[in-house]
Amino acid sequence: MRTLVALLVAGLTLSGAPTAHAADPPVTVTLSRSSVAVSSLNTVPVTVTVEGSYSNLSFTKDLFVQFKRTGGTGPLTEISSMPLPLIEGDGTPGVWKGTVNVPSTTNGTLEATTVDAYEFVAGEPASNPVPVANLPKLTVSGVHIPKVVSLLTPKVVPYDKPWTVRYTVLDSQTGKPYGTKLKLLFGFEERCLENSPGESVLTDTSGNFTRAFPANRYGDYTSCLEIPGKPTKIAYLETRVKRPADITAAPSKTSAPVGTIVPVNGSVVQGTNCQVILQRLYGASAWRAVGSSTVRVSGRFTLTAQPSYKGNIPYRVYLPTCFDKVAGTTKPFTIRGT
Known part of the structure; x- marks a missing residue:
């Protein structure tokens, strides 16, 4: 009985297990030309042909080819072809053909690197990419970019x-x-x-x-x-948008015995999680860090000063560049060591 149950369970497990999908082999991409000149805001169409197998087709059966700039000075580093319709076969294998509209901003060398059933979006990963076997190159001469x-x-x-x-x-x-x-x-x-x-x-x-x-x-x-x-x-x-530091701070005491810890409390407008640094003046103009903390969710922070000698000691709080905020400091304040 136990053997029969075990066999039944094993049969269910095997029949219900997803079958691994073998990755499609690299496809071949060819271009109707190897170089193109483009001026200003115009684009120039280049015919793109894909041959090979792509088993994970979307409902449209179209493919896209991603082009990446591998050389040159154009500000645009990658582009996508237009959707390439399937013109021959069922996709396993098949032939797809369409265009890539090349702008002047890709000035340099473009390389067809990847094929996918979804349009490529700059900076985003491909959905189901298939590599290109031959990596065809397109030289773009962009002027008046x-x-x-x-x-x-x-x-x-x-x-x-x-x-x-x-x-x-x-x-x-x-x-x-x-x-x-x-x-x-x-x-x-x-x-x-x-x-x-x-x-x-x-x-x-x-x-x-x-x-x-x-x-x-x-x-x-x-x-x-x-x-x-x-x-x-x-x-x-x-x-x-850049925002000002908008930082304020004041010591809890304006004088304290040498070596005493003096809390310095302050706030930063919209500064949650920004770092703040307590600085002390050395000599005539050298502000040096003597402590640091982080702005709380409330927008407030606490630092600790510690007078090291008798006399007036200038301090200030510095906010480094943080998110959209520019760097800035509080007005200097003095703690007198006694």
């Missing part, structure tokens, strides 16, 4: 003040705008985190787009602008 710059006003935004961000698209070769209105995509916060600004905006003929934001003590907005392409963006820039 677009450059996106931004300007925050003010450069460091107080927590109780509004601010603006201005993006400008320039011809990096001439340093001048293209002289026409440009359709761009703009976003902030979650849109930038997802690397997908979605609001369609229009620049002026000088290539400028400006967005104003109201004062927001708790909104340290990151904004982003994209020059869209098909499917990969041509250029992209994120701009993070």
Whole structure:
């Protein structure tokens, strides 16, 4: 009886176990040309053909090819092809054919490295990648490459003040705008985190787009602008708002016997988890660290000073650059050793 049960259990286990999916072998990718010249905001289509087996097809049966820049000076380091439809076979094996739209911002050498059933997103891992066997190369000669710059006003935004961000698209070769209105995509916060600004905006003929934001003590907005392409963006820039240190501190005592520990209490606006450093003045201008701590969830911190000699000893608290906050210090204060 025990033997029969054991056999039945073993049979269920074996029949219910998932079968391992063997990885598809590398596919072959060919390009219709080995070099291309691209100017300014344009893209040039290059025909891409994939041959081989890809068993994990999506419902569309399309494939995408990822291209990575392996040389040159273009600001864009990777792009994706358009969806390549299956034109022959069932995919195991099959032939797929379509285009990759090459922008000037990939100036240099592109290499077809990976194939997937999902579009490649810059900085994100592939879903079900299959390597390319021959790694075909495409030399891109980009001229009048677009450059996106931004300007925050003010450069460091107080927590109780509004601010603006201005993006400008320039011809990096001439340093001048293209002289026409440009359709761009703009976003902030979650849109930038997802690397997908979605609001369609229009620049002026000088290539400028400006967005104003109201004062927001708790909104340290990151904004982003994209020059869209098909499917990969041509250029992209994120701009993070910089906030002041906004740090204050004071000793619990202004005088104490030499060697006595004196708590120094302070606060940092929106500074949770930032490091703070107690500094003491040596000589006429040398501020040196004598202690450190971390800002609590409440925004407050406590450091300890210890007068080492009799007389007035200058201290201050320093906040290094932290998240969006610029570095800054408190006003100096004095503890008198007695």
